[in-house]
Amino acid sequence: MRGKRFHDVLREHLVIPLGLRAVAVDPYEAILHRAAVGHVEADGELVPTQSWAVRYHCVPSGSHLAMSARDLLEFVRLHLTDDTFAALREPQLGSVPDFGGGIVGWGLGWMLHRDGVLGHTGVSKGQKAFVRVAPSAGVAVAVLTNSSGGEPMAYEIFGAVLRELAGVETTPLPVPPANPAPIDPDRMGGIYRTTAYDITLAVDNGRAFLTHCPRNSCIGKPENRVEVVRLGDSAIITVEPKSGVHQVLSVVGSDELGRARFLHNGAAAYRIG
Template sequence: MGLGELIAKYDVPGAQVAVLTGGEIRDEAAGVSSTGGQVTSDSAFRVGSITKIWTATLVQRLVDEGRLDLDRPVCRYLPGFTPSLTARHLLTHMGGLDSNHFFGIGRGDDALEKYAGALAAAEHPIPPGTVFSYSNSGFVVLGRLVEVLSGKPFHDVLRERLVEPMGLRTVATEVGHGTAPGASDFAMSARELLRFVRLHLDDPKLAVLRETQVEAVPDFGSGVLGWGLGWMLYLDGVVGHIGVAKGRKAFLRVVPDSGTAVAVLTNSADSELLAREVFTEVLKSSETPPSPATQPGAIADWMCGTYRNQLYDITLATEDERAVLVYRPRTELGRAKRVEVVRHGDSSVIGVTPTSDGYQVFSLVGEDESGRARFLHNGSAAYRITPPR
């Protein structure tokens, strides 16, 4: 099925798909852009958190040059952070930094400096190294590390060390130009994203970024089994990343052993199924999305209670013989909601109503002194603040 048929099938306005095989890149574009024009091979799509791999690449260059030690305390470079926090923690999302810290620090060249300072002064209840918890904030700190050790704004370092040497033409490094650099918010074409991937496959020094650092990531329904230094690790030696950016989604899968890679960039927030079909066709992917059991087990008392992150207090409870997750906003950025769930395996629950990405999985992770779950995990960890009812 061609890309034009796929975007019609999944009601996606516009998309690009690029495939790297045998060192060559083929690409296809279809649909319309957000401005109403035709999507072409040169159209730039926001790639969201796929930016994190670019940040990890810059960090590794600094390591290779002897300017950064991944296991040295970050506070040696950026004063104010706890001495137990390292750059390796940040690259592997083990830093204990909530993903959703927002500060009113403006949009200038000093945005990362101000953000890192505010983040260092904030409260962080989860100690570094305790649990995997996906963190945009942590990668913003890495972006600031790149600035400090390079003596230049992050987007200038990115352009000078990666974009220009590779001769990339569609990469926009200052999209939004706020606190996102280092974590998300670049734009590029699918073809040029795969040129960047080809750099990783050709440069032996970058292979270390794909080595397993976190062997067991809590199940959150994404198919991710582990984590490298920036890379998500999937089944059968596949690595990749996903990006979300204001109504757009981007998907990347790489098979290093065969030198194959696929990039799917879209201008829709509801494009997970389209990407999955592309990966199944090109990579013969065997990923099976999770779904609720027809006769799930009961929610255990050790699972129930209230868990907290930066945006919400989330209560897992049973009401009228049904289990629900109740989200209570802690800031004006959150929105109250209820999600009905059922038991999913030994230590997780799953939503009974699918979202555009499929069924949401929430893992119960760790154990406190009373034998209760310590964290509620859906990619990022929320920590327990109350006992079960």
């Protein structure tokens, strides 16, 4: 729209005016800073990733953006001190899928949590970044991790900070219920498809299992099936954690037979069978 690359516009209108010093828009700039290397779990151990980020052509504009926690909070300060940015915090969706994390709506870029907390989470290869904001208290906290298993630590940190400085109790990471209700095989069971995977939710002798099968051999091999249980009325959760976190998938919509139309884990997988 401006006749320039997204990254050039980003630097011209945000990075330079805000005086941000540790910002990289691509790997070529990241190597000029103290760029962290991501770590992923392999055979029960954390090992460095084989590449720093997802390939540029595979992601939308801005997805290679990296910065220090200090610069990230300086960007958040702009949202807290300029009233024109309050519109970005207004709900844009009537409802959002239930992932068990306390998110009740979406603004423009912001996840809207209970108790008025805003947030956003970024994920790259073996790295996760978190920012949580309590606008009413003028408090923000950023946590950057270079491990796929950094989420529990991040939740502990920003939970403690917001509790102490803003008087807010954040929603903890979801865990399987002690006595889950049975999964409805007629409504929830079936095969769901994304651009990359076919996902099968099968119920066998009262137990439910999830299997991801890549649609292209370049993506990888089929994953071992993972047991899931019901989490509330419209979600399922993995029994065993991966990298310290139980994955939650939301069951969305109904077709003419009363079956779920989508299985949602941040990206919607549509029913094909």
